[in-house]
Amino acid sequence: xxxxxxxxxxxxxxxxxxxxxxxxxxxxxxxxxxxxxxxxxxxxxxxxxxxxxxxxxxxxxxxxxxxxxxxxxxxxxxxxxxxxxxxxxxxxxxxxxxxxxxxxxxxxxxxxxxxxxxxxxxxxxxxxxxxxxxxxxxxxxxxxxxxxxxxxxxxxxxxxxxxxxxxxxxxxxxxxxxxxxxxxxxxxxxxxxxxxxxxxxxxxx
Numbered sequence: 677x678x679x680x681x682x683x684x685x686x687x688x689x690x691x692x693x694x695x696x697x698x699x700x701x702x703x704x705x706x707x708x709x710x711x712x713x714x715x716x717x718x719x720x721x722x723x724x725x726x727x728x729x730x731x732x733x734x735x736x737x738x739x740x741x742x743x744x745x746x747x748x749x750x751x752x753x754x755x756x757x758x759x760x761x762x763x764x765x766x767x768x769x770x771x772x773x774x775x776x777x778x779x780x781x782x783x784x785x786x787x788x789x790x791x792x793x794x795x796x797x798x799x800x801x802x803x804x805x806x807x808x809x810x811x812x813x814x815x816x817x818x819x820x821x822x823x824x825x826x827x828x829x830x831x832x833x834x835x836x837x838x839x840x841x842x843x844x845x846x847x848x849x850x851x852x853x854x855x856x857x858x859x860x861x862x863x864x865x866x867x868x869x870x871x872x873x874x875x876x877x878x879x880x881x
Contacts, residue, residue: 683714688863719855757820760812777798
């Protein structure tokens, strides 16, 4: 039996069944709607708000999309760096070959075995290769900076996400604890469980 109040017992039982299914903040189950809980309503509404905030954090927070996009950018930059490193290795090899050719032509030019135009062409080719090699090194270095920048952005957003999740989880846990406590208090004050089946009669007050 229970004492009549503005809190419907069948609604409290529905709430109890729902709360029994919640094992952690990660277990977010859609709560029953339009419960008539009377004096428990405020605690239930606070719990609903905390549950919605936590659910939105997991599913709708734009930072989650940002982190996903940044990780995609990071993968692109890493792949691009790998390609640039391959190109830099080839550029360095070409520079070494051009240097060898330039040194040989310098010797031949000193011995007047090649024309000045051939010597100048060899030197120009070598210097161009040196310039290209240095530009490639700068490009690789810039790509490394981009990679580190994106990594820092991911780390910062992830840290912010963890802090927000911790706050939402704490609010959810507290709201759930208070709701359970209020529900237990209401049952203790209003619900009477007989030790055996039968009819309870109040003979007087």
